[in-house]
Amino acid sequence: MSSTFKGRREDFRLVTGQGRYTSDWSLPRETHACFLRADRAHAKILSIDVSQAKAAPGVLAVITGAEALAAGLGAIPNMVKYPGKGGMKLIETGRDVLAVDRVRFVGQGVALVIAETPNQAMDASELIVIDYEDLPVVIGGAAALKPDAPLLYDHVPNNLVFDYEYGDKARTDAAFAKADHVTKITVDAPRIVGNPMEPKACLVNYDAKKDIYDVYAPSQGITMIRPGLAAGTQIPEEKIRFHAWDVGGGFGVRSEAYSEYCALMMAAKIVGRPVKWVATRSETILSDHHGRGAILSGELAMTKDGTFLGMRIEWIVDCGGYLSGSGPLTNTAGPSSNPVNVYATPAVYGLHRLVVTNATPTTPYRGAARPNVTYLAERLVDEAAREMGIDRIELRRKNLLPRKAFPYKTPTGSTYDSGDPPGLLADALKAADWKGVARRRKAAEKRGLLYGAGVAVFIEPSGGGGVPREEAAIKFGDNGNPVIFTVSGPSGQGHETVYPEIVASEFGLDPEQITLRFSDPDGPVLKGSGSIGSRGVMNHGGALAITAREVVRKGKEHAAKHLEAAEADIEFEKGSYRVRGTDVSVSLIELAKTLANKGGNALDTIDGVPVSLSFPTGAHIAEVEIDPATGMIDIVKYVAVDDSGNIINHALAEGQLHGGLMQGLGQVMGEVIVYDPVDGQPVHGSFMDYFMPRADLLPPLQLIDRPVPSPTNPLGAKGVGEAGATGSVPTVANAVVDALRSLGINHIELPFTPHRIWEAIHTNGKSQAAE
Incomplete structure (x- = not known):
């Protein structure tokens, strides 16, 4: 993509400190809030003593879950209204704005203190005495489905809140019955933290004369967050004025109302003054909704010449301790629109099982479920090529949807509006000098390095939004x-x-x-x-x-x-x-x-x-070098050829690709939040122990625009914001596995940390790798 970009209009204001993020708003006579959070993953609350906190200097009020419940504060409804397997309805978990009788993840809000200063509120919160009765903990989606797993809710059997299926099971079974070869693979898409630059924050003012609430908070849309606030507080939408000026990153985790905002609305009315709260980074890591968190299994049925006949897909999705408003939708209806990726696959059947665990709730994160879909599909294709002895590029070429096939109706009923996947792949191979891969592999080996090249072709839904x-x-x-x-x-x-x-x-x-x-x-x-x-x-x-x-x-x-x-x-x-x-x-x-x-x-x-929907496509290629002595991975080259329809501003489109690529690479190379399986304590609580990608992770990039305008909207545009994350996860994963294949390693789980790579090489790889 070329560019004559001279700078964004907003940049001067932002880089000179003239931006106005939530913490920059201040109102006369404002007070400050601090949330006391659960320090255990699963426990009954036997009693809460707030007497010392209320008597502490500067304290104006202390609110508990029982008081919030009595005031009518409650759960934000879920967006899933469609049936699942066998007509199953999603089982709502509900969620207390502040915990009432039980906590279900470390970091859940239990009480709220309002004081004259932030330090006074924090000091007072430490004076609250809670008597807990610890309960058994379940961590991870697969563990939650075990017959003897602890139950988080009495009304949720087997911790399963939703069984969702799509496609045609009978037709898919028939396709598999006549297949000459079936490739199977299971991959993990581990939990990661959204970590926007701006921590979660909120300022609320209640005007008693007008009976109006002014709410200032980071948001990805006023029409998304205001209905949630109304539902959580039982306050009519017209009485809520929502303000979001500058927002320091969204990535999906700023798309809905958080329970903290509802509690602060209650607090502002109680104290009769504005109430302000700005989370610490550790609070953001613990209490922001997390992303990903799924175990992905797939099977690909083929003829002996490599023609795709059908796919079977199963996801186990870790929803955390409570259901977020949009998390279940993201992991069901969304990925069912493109499970066959860009390949002509006549039959598909998918089953997604959504479970609750003692961890932070999950929600859409950049790319939502798109990277999961593409990661599974493209790892399947690479493995199928290896097992059948077919060149991985030729296997893709054989099954890619040709341009003339568009608009293409998929086996699950969605329609890909436009695209040219073979053209994208051809351009990517040329730009990446794919013919030179063997030469570069030999050169790396002479330097004692493992070399790998990975490719991924993808399609993803963009647009929509749940409104007409x-x-x-x-x-x-x-x-x-x-x-x-x-x-x-x-x-x-x-x-x-x-x-x-x-x-x-x-x-x-x-x-x-x-x-x-x-x-x-x-x-x-x-x-x-x-x-x-x-x-x-x-x-x-x-x-x-x-x-x-x-x-x-x-x-x-x-x-x-x-x-x-x-x-x-x-x-x-x-x-x-x-x-x-x-x-x-x-x-x-x-x-x-x-x-x-x-x-x-x-x-x-x-x-x-x-409201329109389109399906942008892309073909990405990455090359990596791995030092077997340390497990360090260096991404030495990255080529991305994308069809985002008509581009209005090429520089901004490039910026979106850069950001998406960085977040996808972060997921592949190190991002993960781990919970202790015994007590449910998160291992990562700050940037001292949570991997965040830095500038030196981003390799030299070659971005190429190859548009096919979309017929679904007046501008002929398609989405670009998710493409980098969607394409980079499978591309770099395939490159790393390609580098390890010479050692007999055909699979390794994300993230590819140096220790994990080193351990795979020296434990699972061929013995000569250790020498």
């Missing part, structure tokens, strides 16, 4: 310049740059003349969803484009009156209305000024688009 329509608004100020409104703001994507560019293109204006306002509680009421699922340009951008076109259409009538001409003779070009065949014209800006002076503005418009 996305709306935007355009208003004109007294100076005639447009102000555009969307329901969702950025968490690093560059909306303040790209959305004005979309509207400027329609209006023929300089983007600098256009201002974006997002998640604005004082703005027009709009329908739509948040910045999730790589839907921003497709849906928010598409709504802005359609709204801008409607403004232009409406403006012709007013321009005709202004220019004293027939409307049919008015044409619009380069920001001005002109009487056709003359030089008589008026600019859009001047027309808007004139209309504003007459009171109101007839050009102000709300419009939108039906």
Whole structure:
């Protein structure tokens, strides 16, 4: 992707410290909060004594779970309303805003202290005395399903909250019955922490006279979080004004209301003053919803020449101690749309088993379930090639969906809108100099290194969002310049740059003349969803484009009156209305000024688009070198060829790919949060022991844009935000396994830490590897 990028509009404000994240908001007479969190994974609460805490200096209130429950605070409903296997309904776990009679993971909120200063609140929280009765702990999805596993809930048999199936079991069984070869593999997608730059935080003010709550918190969309707050507090949505200006990273873990926010709303009303809370990094690691956390099993049935006949898929998904609002949906309906990846596979059957465990709840994390789908599929293809003695590239070529097959209806009923997977793979192989792999392998071996090359081709759903329509608004100020409104703001994507560019293109204006306002509680009421699922340009951008076109259409009538001409003779070009065949014209800006002076503005418009879905595709190649003496992996090359449809701003698209790649590489190379299987204590609690990818992990990148415009939205766009994470996980995993194959190692679990690689080489590899 080439770029003439000169900088994002928001960057100067952000890098000079003029941004306004949640902790930057302060209100007069604000107080401060501290949550006392469970220090054990599973226990009954026999008693809570808060008397000393209430008497501590500066303390204004102490709230327990029993008080929150009595006030009507409760669980946020789950998004899964569809049936599972045999008509099974998802079993709701509910969740107390603060624990009432039981805690189910380390870090769960048990009590809330409000004081004059943060330190006073923290000191007082340490004075709360809780008498626990410890209960047996279950860690990990597979362990939770064992017949003798401890139960987290009396109403959840076998800890199984949802059994979800998709595809055609009978047809798939028939395909396997006539197969010449079946490849089987099981891989682990371990739990990881979202870890946005900005910790979880919230500031709440309650206006008793107006009976209105002002809530400031990081969010990926006002229309996503406000309904959750209303459900959790039983307060009508119209009484909640939600503010999210700058958000320091979203990645899915900022997409829904957290129980802490509901408790703080209660606290603000009790103390009659604003209440502010900013989490520590350890709190963020413990109490932010986690990502991934699934055991993925797959089987691939083939003919003797390598033609794919069918796939069987089984996931065991670790949902944690409680169900998040969107976690179950992410691990069921989402991955059922593309389980066959980009391959012509006539039959598929999938079974996803969602279980509860004594760990932090899980939710979508960058890519949501897409990296899991692609990781399993592409590891299956590589293993099938090895087992059958077929070149891995040729096996892919044989089964890839050709461009002419699109739109392609999958065996599970979804429709891939457009794409050219063979073209993507061909471009990736050429750019990566695949023919030179053998040469580079020999050169690395001469230096005492293990060399591997990995490839992955993928497709992923983007868009959607659980709403039927996305709306935007355009208003004109007294100076005639447009102000555009969307329901969702950025968490690093560059909306303040790209959305004005979309509207400027329609209006023929300089983007600098256009201002974006997002998640604005004082703005027009709009329908739509948040910045999730790589839907921003497709849906928010598409709504802005359609709204801008409607403004232009409406403006012709007013321009005709202004220019004293027939409307049919008015044409619009380069920001001005002109009487056709003359030089008589008026600019859009001047027309808007004139209309504003007459009171109101007839050009102000709300419009939108039906929410669209598209399927971006990609082909990625990575090369790695491994030092067998240390287990250290060096990613020496990475090529990504992506079809993200029409690109509006190439530099921002590249930035999204960079970020996704970094997070995918983090998952492959070291990110994992481990719980002690006996007592459920998390082993990782800070950046001292949790791996976070650094800049030196990112290899030299070659990013290539190969678009096939999507027919599903006005801009022909597809998602780009998840592509890096979706493609990099299987690509680098395949490269590392390729490097280890010469030692007889054909599988190794994520993450590929130096110790894990070293141990595999010296314990499981061929004996000469240790020499």
